[in-house]
Amino acid sequence: MGIFDFLTGEFIDVIHWTDSTRDTMVWRFEREDHEIKYGAKLTVREGQAAVFIHEGQLADVFTPGLYMLETNNMPILTTLQHWDHGFKSPFKSEIYFVNTTRFSNLKWGTKNPIMLRDPEFGPTRLRAFGTYTVKVSDPAIFMREIVGTDGEFTMDEISYHIRNIILQEFSRVIASSGIPVLDMAANTADLGKLIADAIDPTMQQYGLTLPELYIENISLPDAVEKALDARTSRGMAGNLDEHMKWKAAEAMTMEGSGAGQAMGMGMGAGLGMQMGGRVAGPWGAPAPAPAVAAPPPPPPVEHVWHIAAGGDVTGPFSKAAMGRKVTEGTLTRDSMVWTQGQDGWMRAEDVTELAHLFTVMPPPPPGS
Numbered sequence: 001m002g003i004f005d006f007l008t009g010e011f012i013d014v015i016h017w018t019d020s021t022r023d024t025m026v027w028r029f030e031r032e033d034h035e036i037k038y039g040a041k042l043t044v045r046e047g048q049a050a051v052f053i054h055e056g057q058l059a060d061v062f063t064p065g066l067y068m069l070e071t072n073n074m075p076i077l078t079t080l081q082h083w084d085h086g087f088k089s090p091f092k093s094e095i096y097f098v099n100t101t102r103f104s105n106l107k108w109g110t111k112n113p114i115m116l117r118d119p120e121f122g123p124t125r126l127r128a129f130g131t132y133t134v135k136v137s138d139p140a141i142f143m144r145e146i147v148g149t150d151g152e153f154t155m156d157e158i159s160y161h162i163r164n165i166i167l168q169e170f171s172r173v174i175a176s177s178g179i180p181v182l183d184m185a186a187n188t189a190d191l192g193k194l195i196a197d198a199i200d201p202t203m204q205q206y207g208l209t210l211p212e213l214y215i216e217n218i219s220l221p222d223a224v225e226k227a228l229d230a231r232t233s234r235g236m237a238g239n240l241d242e243h244m245k246w247k248a249a250e251a252m253t254m255e256g257s258g259a260g261q262a263m264g265m266g267m268g269a270g271l272g273m274q275m276g277g278r279v280a281g282p283w284g285a286p287a288p289a290p291a292v293a294a295p296p297p298p299p300p301v302e303h304v305w306h307i308a309a310g311g312d313v314t315g316p317f318s319k320a321a322m323g324r325k326v327t328e329g330t331l332t333r334d335s336m337v338w339t340q341g342q343d344g345w346m347r348a349e350d351v352t353e354l355a356h357l358f359t360v361m362p363p364p365p366p367g368s
Contacts, residue, residue: 015050015069016043017097025103025136026143026153029095036093042067047101049139053094061140096147098139102211103155106132108163113221116175119311124181127219128170130192133212134162134203142207162203166213169198181220188215303353308336308345319353326357333358 013036015029043066044050050062109129118124134155136142147153173194179187196213203210220228305322306315317325325331333349348354 013037013040014043015040015095016045017048018045019099021154023103023155024152025099025155025158026147026150027097027099028151029097030151036069036095038070040069042069042095044097047099049098049100049136051096051098051139051143053096055093058140058143059093096143098136098142100136100139102133102135104131104133104212106134106155106159106162108132108166110167110170114171114174118181119178120180120182121224124224125221126174126181126184128174128215128217130214130216132162132166132196132210132214135209135211136207137204137209138207140207141205145206158206162208162210165199165202166195169195169202173198181218184218188218191215303339305354306338307331308338322348322354323357331357 013031015036017027017029019027042050042062044062044064046064048064051058052060052062107129108131110127113125113127115123115125146158150157173191174184177191177194179191184191192213192215195215196210199210199213219225302318304316304318306313307317307325322331322337331348333347335348336345337348337351337354338345342351349358
């Protein structure tokens with residue numbers, strides 16, 4: 001073997017990269033003084049891309065495969081480098097391996113509540129969180145716009161910026177979607193797709209893409225959730241008057257409770273007084289039982305009314321207030337009204353308790 005063959009063999013090199021970190025996006029192949037030997041073998045595995053940088057200029061991008069770094073398969077070297085040494089000297093270049101697989105299970109969430117106008121609750125605030133997946137779609141753009149000369153670039157270095165983009169588009173999409181808050185839980189998949197599509201043009205400017213975005217939860221402030229729980233409880237109770245009567249009867253019959261025992265003692269004392277009065281009548285004869293007056297009937301329930309107009313609900317108004325609204329003309333026969341115990345909204349004219357308000361007409365004005 002001659003000296004020329006020996007020197008040529010000394011410069012043969014194998015360039016490859018295997019990653020076990022699961023969060024490295026770009027890794028630079030390190031060589032002393034950045035010398036890549038002429039004729040070196042470059043191995044690019046599936047899920048990778050290799051970016052060749054020569055004298056600070058992006059020369060080529062290699063997709064998965066096996067390559068020989070020579071001038072005949074790298075035409076860019078014929079204009080960037082002159083091979084004037086007899087044994088084909090090494091050239092100073094850099095090779096960056098780019099991970100093109102998906103980086104999944106990345107977290108995002110709203111730091112502060114997002115303000116929106118809900119068609120049912122009006123102005124309200126909500127929070128949301130979920131996960132997303134990111135992938136390098138164009139290694140050349142990603143190297144130019146994001147990585148630069150960083151020898152080891154990880155997902156943590158760009159995840160904060162991606163989360164800010166997601167939150168910005170999430171706020172805009174949610175505010176313009178028109179989906180009621182109570183229906184958002186059933187539309188999280190559609191919302192996630194809308195947000196991912198809205199983010200994609202911005203991500204492409206960095207050589208990235210967002211294949212998936214998931215919304216795991218959308219929550220309301222604690223005060224709003226408590227109000228919703230109270231509203232649900234009222235709906236399950238049905239008629240409020242009947243519900244209160246049932247609760248009172250339940251308290252009276254509760255075994256072992258202080259209220260039940262006190263009521264039993266009161267009833268026993270009352271029966272004892274009645275029996276003593278009968279025995280102590282004149283001449284030893286049993287006294288006639290005193291007449292027990294019938295309790296007065298309960299006062300009629302005063303209804304209060306709500307009025308729906310133009311998608312807004314006002315109230316509650318007493319019956320007297322409803323009469324004044326009829327006089328003022330703000331309540332008409334066709335106005336939609338509702339009160340506790342009524343089965344849905346009804347026209348004011350069809351409600352028996354309000355119908356007579358429209359039959360009372362004021363007397364003719366003086367001098368007519």
